[in-house]
Amino acid sequence: MKATKDKTPTIIIYNRLTVLRAERGLSRQDLADAVGINFQTIGYLERGDYNPSLELAFKLSEFFGLPIEAIFSKTPFKPLSESLYNKGVI
């Protein structure tokens, strides 16, 4: 990860970690324990202050049972409800 002097990542990677965690009723500590990191790091990821390594992205992908591109994206995610409605799921 490249970082500027103020430690914010130069490439913004959006993620759905907060939503996915909320859907499963997990605390940050639960998710952190599941993928073997500190719960503070989950907070940094959710706020976009830290971009995960490929290894961590794969661990999160495996844990949630979703492809990486469903969790991380270079463009902002649409609300999950809107995506599902457009696909006719709801």
Place this chain on the structure above:
Amino acid sequence: MTMPQQPINFKLARVTPKWALKQSARRSMVVLFFLVPFMAGVGAGYLNSLWSLVFAPFALVPIIFFVWLVGATGARADSPDEYLDEREIAVRNQTYLNAFRILGAMIALGFGVLTFFPDLPISAKNVLAILFPVALLLPTFTLAWTQPDPLEDESTQPTRG
């Protein structure tokens, strides 16, 4: 998967007061670590030998502050890779780089002063004797200074029942 069992210095977090976790409190302690012994030394210098003992308890202040700083930073400045996650390793490595730069500047300043003011009653040995322990503690001070406030406790609670 869980993190390995934590070493003894991680347990210092248990004796660290909650207010010490705030960045402003950590920065204050870093400043006071150096300021309190200096002021106590100056104060003791103005008193006779018996009254100067009044300042003796102030010698404990830097020790207590350092223990709290280690606890407040989660002992991450001195932890090996196996006790840290990838973000913490990156933070620790950046901390060591910053501490090295600060130490380099302090050494340059110390020897610069000795070069331009050769009559000062300080030798290069004295400068090294001060800088060596400071060098050992510098990564913890640097991390304590730069690490932002921790997340609130409620953020670790489940988001629904």
